[in-house]
Each structure stands twice: as structure tokens, then as C-alpha cells.
Amino acid sequence: MSAGLTNSMIELIAFCILAEAARELCFKQAAADTAFHRALAKPVTWLGIFFWGVELVAWTVVLGQVPLSVAFPLMALTYVVVVLASSLVLKEPVNFRQALGACLITAGVACVGATGR
Secondary structure, eight states: OOSOSOHHHHHHHHHHHHHHHHHHHHHHHHHTTOOHHHHTTSHHHHHHHHHHHHHHHHHHHHHHHSOHHHHHHHTTHHHHHHHHHHHHTSOOOOOHHHHHHHHHHHHHHHHHHHHOO
């Protein structure tokens, strides 16, 4: 663990966040109004699995360079991205408490990120 939280690692963590959010959107789309065995046959399920695999590789690279105590809390931004994406892409409603929670998560991540550099 030598490099720490460099710009390239921040970019790779951001990629992991986006890949995880994309995976969740794919799985949600596949599961909508479908039995499990039929969801497995949908291409969007396999796209989600692809995102999972790509994220696994990228996350492994991140963990080789960034302390887990810094990298993992930054991944909490996935919660914010998924809330935004589910609202924008899936048209799911977001209430005040969800929006407030996302803001608090972002504030916490900012604190972790500021101390991790």
C-alpha cells in the first residue's frame, strides 16, 4: 500500500461507485415483475453481473494502493448515486428523509476524503 489516495485512485474509486450503481440499476430492471428464474435469462441481468466483475477488478486495484479505512467509506457515495440514479432513470420518488440522508452521507464522505489525502 504505497500510493495512497492519488488522483488516479480517486478516479478509480469513482469508477467503482458508478459500476456498482449501474449494477444495482441492472438488477432492479431485471427483477421488476419477474420471477427469479426468468430474471436470470434477461440480458440486463448479465450486464449487471458484468459490472460486478469489472468493479471487483477495479476495487482490488484500489485496495492494493489505498488504506481500507479511507477507500471503503468513500464507497458510501454509492448510496447517493443509487438514490439519484433510481430517481432519474427508474423514476422512483425520493422523499425528504432520503435526500437528507444522502446529504449526510456526502458530508461524511467529504470528511473521510479530506483526512485521507
